[in-house]
Amino acid sequence: xxxxxxxxxxxxxxxxxxxxxxxxxxxxxxxxxxxxxxxxxxxxxxxxxxxxxxxxxxxxxxxxxxxxxxxxxxxxxxxxxxxxxxxxxxxxxxxxxxxxxxxxxxxxxxxxxxxxxxxxxxxxxxxxxxxxxxxxxxxxxxxxxxxxxxxxxxxxxxxxxxxxxxxxxxxxxxxxxxxxxxxxxxxxxxxxxxxxxxxxxxxxxxxxxxxxxxxxxxxxxxxxxxxxxxxxxxxxxxxxxxxxxxxxxxxxxxxxxxxxxxxxxxxxxxxxxxxxxxxxxxxxxxxxxxxxxxxxxxxxxxxxxxxxxxxxxxxxxxxxxxxxxxxxxxxxxxxxxxxxxxxxxxxxxxxxxxxxxxxxxxxxxxxxxxxxxxxxxxxxxxxxxxxxxxxxxxxxxxxxxxxxxxxxxxxxxxxxxxxxxxxxxxxxxxxxxxxxxxxxxxxxxxxxxxxxxxxxxxxxxxxxxxxxxxxxxxxxxxxxxxxxxxxxxxxxxxxxxxxxxxxxxxxxxxxxxxxxxxxxxxxxxxxxxxxxxxxxxxxxxxxxxxxxxxxxxxxxxxxxxxx
Ligand code: FES
Numbered sequence: 129x130x131x132x133x134x135x136x137x138x139x140x141x142x143x144x145x146x147x148x149x150x151x152x153x154x155x156x157x158x159x160x161x162x163x164x165x166x167x168x169x170x171x172x173x174x175x176x177x178x179x180x181x182x183x184x185x186x187x188x189x190x191x192x193x194x195x196x197x198x199x200x201x202x203x204x205x206x207x208x209x210x211x212x213x214x215x216x217x218x219x220x221x222x223x224x225x226x227x228x229x230x231x232x233x234x235x236x237x238x239x240x241x242x243x244x245x246x247x248x249x250x251x252x253x254x255x256x257x258x259x260x261x262x263x264x265x266x267x268x269x270x271x272x273x274x275x276x277x278x279x280x281x282x283x284x285x286x287x288x289x290x291x292x293x294x295x296x297x298x299x300x301x302x303x304x305x306x307x308x309x310x311x312x313x314x315x316x317x318x319x320x321x322x323x324x325x326x327x328x329x330x331x332x333x334x335x336x337x338x339x340x341x342x343x344x345x346x347x348x349x350x351x352x353x354x355x356x357x358x359x360x361x362x363x364x365x366x367x368x369x370x371x372x373x374x375x376x377x378x379x380x381x382x383x384x385x386x387x388x389x390x391x392x393x394x395x396x397x398x399x400x401x402x403x404x405x406x407x408x409x410x411x412x413x414x415x416x417x418x419x420x421x422x423x424x425x426x427x428x429x430x431x432x433x434x435x436x437x438x439x440x441x442x443x444x445x446x447x448x449x450x451x452x453x454x455x456x457x458x459x460x461x462x463x464x465x466x467x468x469x470x471x472x473x474x475x476x477x478x479x480x481x482x483x484x485x486x487x488x489x490x491x492x493x494x495x496x497x498x499x500x501x502x503x504x505x506x507x508x509x510x511x512x513x514x515x516x517x518x519x520x521x522x523x524x525x526x527x528x529x530x531x532x533x534x535x536x537x538x539x540x541x542x543x544x545x546x547x548x549x550x551x552x553x554x555x556x557x558x559x560x561x562x563x564x565x566x567x568x569x570x571x572x573x574x575x576x577x578x579x580x581x582x583x584x585x586x587x588x589x590x591x592x593x594x595x596x597x598x599x600x601x602x603x604x605x606x607x608x609x610x611x612x613x614x615x616x617x618x619x620x621x622x623x624x625x626x627x628x629x630x631x632x633x634x635x636x637x638x639x640x641x642x643x644x645x646x647x648x649x650x651x652x653x654x655x656x657x658x659x660x661x662x663x664x665x666x667x668x669x670x671x672x673x674x675x676x677x678x679x680x681x682x683x684x685x686x687x688x689x690x691x
Contacts, residue, residue, distance in 0.1 A: 131281045137206045144200045145279040145373070149267070151176065151183050151195035152373035154206075160358040162195055163209035167613055172358035176365025177272065178265060179346045179496075180610060181643040181679060182356075184209040191215055192643070192681065196365070199267045199278075225686075227324070230333045235261040235307075237557050238323065238336035240314050240499060243271020245535030245546030245553075246342035247297050250306045252554025253340075257563040261336070262301070263312040263325055265678070268372075269301075270294045271344055272364060273543040275372045284374045285400065291371070315676035317502040320530040326684045338530050338557045341500050342550065345493035345536035348514075349610070349648035350385075351602040354457025355489065356610055359464050363490030367393045376402045378486025382466050384408035384454045385490035386594050388436060393488065394446065395439035405482045406447040408468050410491075410594035413450035421590040428584035429544065449480065455601055457487055472595045491597070494651055495537045498677035503528050509665045510539060514596050514655060516670070523556035524549055532557055542585050548578035598655055609649040611642020619653070623660045630657050630669050643679050646671045 133146050137159060144153025151173045154162065161170035162183050174182040176196045183195040186207040195206075237253050239246045242264035250260045262269070270276050274294025277287050287295070301308060309327060314334075316324030323334040347362040354360065359378065363385060366377040370393075380403045383390045394404045414422070426433045453471035457464055463485035470476035497507065500518055506527035507516040517539030519527055524534045532553045535546035551574050555566040565571075599608060604617035614637045622628050622636045633639055633653055640646030640653065650671045658665040 131279070133200050133203060135200060135204045135206060138208055145281060145284075146201065147278045147280070148200055148373040148375070149196050150185060150187070150193075150198045150200055150204075150206060152369055152375045153200050154195060155369065155377065156373075156375045161208065162358075164211055165613060166211045169356065169613075170358050171356065172361070173365055173369075174356075174361050174610070175346060176361060176368045177346060179644060179647050182610065184643075186213075189216060190681070190683075192679075196368075197265070197267065227331070227333070230331050232333045232335045233261070234335045234337075235259050236336065236561055237261070237338045237340060238263060238334050239340040239342060240264075241271065241342035241344055241535070241537070242266070242269035242298075242308055242310070243342060243344050243535060243546065244273050244294075244297065244543045245344075245550040246271070246340065247274075247301050247306075248547045248550025249340050249342060249532075249534060249554035249557070250308075250550075251297070251301050251304060252551045252566070253558045253563075254301070254304045254306050254554075256555060256558030256566065258558045258561055260306045261334070262306055262308045263314055263334075264308065264310050265313045267310055269298045269308050269310060272368075273546075274298070275368060277374065278372045279374055313678050313680065314499060315678040315680045317499045317677065318675070320503060320528060326680050329681070329684050331685060337561060338532065339503075340524075340553055340557060341526075341531065341533040341537060342535045342546070343496040343499060343537040345495050345540060346647065347489070348491045348494050349652065350489065350491045350597050351599055351606050351608050351616070351652070352454055352457065352489075353603050353606050354459075354464070356607050357457060357459060357464065359485060360457055360487045360489065363390050363393050363488040366397065366486070366488045370396055370400050374400070376400055377488065378463075378484070379403060380405050380463070380484045381486040381488060382406050382408065382454075382468075382482045382484045383488040383490065384468070385488075385492070386410040386596075387490060387492050387592050388588065390488070390490045391436070391439045391443065393490070395442040398442060398446070404443065404446045405484045406449055406468075407443065408449045408452050408454060409592075410453055410471060410597075411450065411592045412594075413448075414591055418591050421587040424587040425584050425591075428580045428587070432544075432584065452477070453597060453601055454487065454489070455479075456603075471597065472600070493536060493540055494647070495539060497537050498645075498673055500526065500531070500533055500537065501673040502675065502677050503531055505531060505533065507667075511664060513540065514598075515539070515651065516665075522552075524553035525556065541582065544581040545578060545585060548574055548581060552578065598652055608652060609637070609639040609642060609646075611644050612638040612640075614639040614649070619656065623656060628657060628660060630654060630671060633657060634671070640671050645674070645677075645679065 171182040174180045178197040187193040236259045239262045314325040325332045456467040466482045506519040534549035559565045657669040
């Protein structure tokens with residue numbers, strides 16, 4: 129089979145690599161504008177992982193398809209999505225069916241998410257004798273951390289150690305007989321044993337005996353003037369373009385935010401041939417006081433420290449701007465003009481300007497906990513990280529019977545913590561189902577691994593400790609709700625009213641009512657409403673979880689399931 133696939137975009141004939149996403153193919157062909165918003169502004173790839181809905185295109189007449197999640201496997205006709213274009217008739221020519229007509233699948237264990245934690249849980253449960261299905265919305269297993277190279281060709285750089293570790297995990301799961309189902313969006317969680325998904329356009333129903341939620345996390349939105357412009361994307365999106373599709377997000381790139389991922393991605397993109405104009409880091413430069421954190425990290429996970437030092441040494445000729453943030457991004461003749469200032473004390477070290485074609489923003493992560501919340505699993509607010517974390521027992525059981533959860537969807541801990549917790553959860557699920565418990569020495573060893581990686585994470589984030597911007601980098605006309613294009617000043621107007629609720633904010637502005645379902649603006653708005661009431665964030669200031677928890681095409685719901 130040829131590794132090249134022809135396709136058209138707005139009538140222009142193009143060619144992409146077999147297996148890459150449409151977003152990667154379009155970027156490779158030099159296109160950055162994928163769709164037009166209600167106000168006529170261009171949008172492009174932003175999250176790169178199916179969350180933001182900014183990359184929507186029309187594929188062979190089917191509207192609102194995410195270019196970042198749609199694989200190029202055959203010749204297709206792609207058009208930019210224009211807001212308000214009339215939609216085609218729903219499921220034309222197909223008989224409508226009731227949900228009761230869709231047959232139920234009843235694995236002993238359904239794991240949602242094929243990242244490190246989900247795969248590790250599936251392997252542990254399967255080894256103990258359970259029948260396991262893993263449902264994952266991405267085109268291939270591995271999640272964000274273990275995403276695989278999905279394209280072939282002479283010009284494709286080979287996989288690295290992280291890819292290979294992920295590949296071994298995936299192969300182990302498959303060899304053991306774990307059924308991994310990709311392109312499966314679980315959007316309905318009516319109970320632990322009553323779940324509905326869409327698989328490649330067809331409805332699936334699951335009634336598992338036990339549910340393991342390992343849905344990961346997505347990058348935190350930090351509004352700044354210009355953050356919706358094409359050419360501005362999350363660090364994770366840039367990493368996916370390179371690690372999975374071997375496409376560079378741009379030629380001259382500025383990376384900004386907080387945390388070690390930015391440094392890793394800068395190093396990877398530089399190795400791939402991009403010019404890294406700089407890395408802007410919110411945290412202050414590590415000094416002598418960081419030695420204690422570094423030595424605890426080295427004691428807990430020396431290989432990870434060596435990886436970090438390797439990334440840093442590859443960037444020896446790249447300006448690293450500490451204690452700073454991007455304060456403005458504006459279109460320029462050759463791409464983007466980016467202003468960087470010290471943060472939080474603007475002006476402390478002056479302002480720098482960068483001319484680039486791509487900006488990557490990585491300010492840490494928000495847990496993807498929609499399914500857990502829809503099921504009513506208990507959460508508490510972690511004020512340091514600014515996010516809700518799931519309440520779990522020491523075997524990853526949630527507060528809802530038969531629901532287990534682990535990994536970054538429960539609160540952030542990174543891939544190594546997810547791998548350890550995955551094993552612990554998988555063993556617990558199998559044992560609760562009546563299968564053999566793990567040998568106690570293996571469980572003890574895994575608990576020691578877990579605590580070692582938790583110590584590493586705690587020290588790592590000590591090193592990267594920084595104030596957390598909410599909307600203080602934004603100006604009054606900066607968009608906060610990317611989907612509905614609601615600005616800071618519109619939100620502040622509502623917050624001035626007496627005792628505003630999150631519902632008032634939503635009704636008055638439509639913030640959170642767009643196709644990403646408030647995933648980017650919701651956490652910011654919750655904190656703003658809580659602050660206006662002088663209370664810590666709790667469930668009363670969050671958007672209520674609503675079905676479908678993920679955007680789903682009406683035509684897919686209405687159509688009969690594939691036999
Ligand atoms: S870039 Fe495709 S959904 Fe965000």
